[in-house]
């Protein structure tokens with residue numbers, strides 16, 4: 001792999017993704033990892049990420065010189081660039097001149113990094129200190145107003161560095177610079193493709209599972225769908241999927257799993273229709289946390305029952321889980337694949353139902369999961385599906401959940417989704433909850449008569465990871481069409497309102 005050494009800023013994941021976009025496999029490692037352990041991963045190149053603003057800050061991470069003496073190509077970015085300069089005998093000074101944000105970069109000598117690029121580059125800077133002299137053996141290839149040495153390279157040593165952030169979108173040619181480092185300076189091969197990812201995972205799953213039986217809970221979401229499809233590609237009918245229809249899904253979603261998905265993959269699927277059970281348990285409950293608890297509890301019971309029935313027929317030892325790379329990185333790394341624990345996504349299974357986990361997506365980012373899903377032939381609507389909460393529409397009905405209210409919300413939600421898709425905006429919007437204010441009524445007028453109906457709330461948001469979000473500035477004509485159609489086609493709804501709250505302070509969901 002290319003190792004991205006995380007020096008403490010938010011940029012390591014972004015760098016790792018950019019490297020993968022260049023078709024080179026990358027892994028993130030903490031800077032505290034001993035150099036010997038990094039080298040044991042047999043890296044084809046090492047990238048030092050950004051980090052704290054100054055190498056002089058107390059406790060600022062240091063780079064062990066041994067890293068530079070291992071003969072592995074190295075690229076330093078921002079703080080990593082300064083740490084590299086310092087370690088190799090250059091000069092880093094605290095000039096007091098800060099550069100932050102969009103900056104003009106003058107290319108002094110195109111070298112390899114800027115090969116074929118314009119002599120002036122827009123780049124994104126964020127630094128307090130600067131490198132004032134490159135280490136011996138390095139040529140200075142660019143400067144900016146606040147950075148006399150803004151880029152350097154040592155082709156013989158296959159090392160280079162930049163003061164700015166090539167990984168962010170604000171550096172428009174950044175990806176090309178990164179690729180110049182990878183291909184032309186480090187000499188790395190591009191071989192990380194959808195086909196290679198699938199082939200590697202198929203081999204790994206076969207090796208892990210052998211001839212044992214495997215179980216997977218499909219949620220209807222992208223991750224579990226792609227994980228199961230990969231496992232199915234590897235071991236075919238040794239995999240059984242369970243899909244619990246809790247009756248809280250959106251229009252067409254159960255059919256998508258039961259029909260389209262099964263047709264596309266040939267997967268063995270056990271559908272449990274548990275709508276009555278869930279609605280019964282939710283009867284009379286309006287409190288959001290209560291709803292969540294009830295749904296989580298019922299889900300485990302239903303899934304456990306199905307798992308037992310399937311386990312009776314064969315030797316089920318493994319459970320598929322759609323864990324993604326960001327979860328792995330954020331929970332402190334770890335490269336093993338076979339830890340034995342309960343399925344926390346479904347709230348923890350009882351102790352006597354123990355499975356080893358199969359996690360074929362644990363090296364992948366979300367966009368890579370989508371690409372793999374498409375490559376495996378999953379329906380487009382499933383691959384590009386927006387995230388949807390486990391408790392489903394129950395937490396989008398403010399008030400008690402009933403069959404009638406679910407029907408109203410489903411009808412309005414279907415219209416909103418249809419119009420978003422028709423406007424070609426599915427991929428610009430992270431999620432588009434539609435919420436029914438079931439206990440609120442307002443007066444309206446329709447035809448010749450007075451109405452006394454319910455409002456629905458449109459909650460389209462943009463986000464990178466759901467941790468923070470902003471309300472989507474959907475074009476007014478799209479909002480207008482949704483409003484007109486919902487009030488015309490859904491008799492119980494006489495008002496449509498738009499939620500213009502970011503997160504924080506609002507959350508994405510209303511409950």
Ligand code: XMP
Pocket residue numbers: 292387388389390391431466467503506507508509510511
């Ligand atoms: P909030 O509302 O907290 O949502 O901003 C952040 C993301 O999490 C989803 N979400 C859930 N997903 N079970 C889930 O599987 C839940 O109980 C749940 N609650 C919220 C939400 O849709 C958004 O993507």
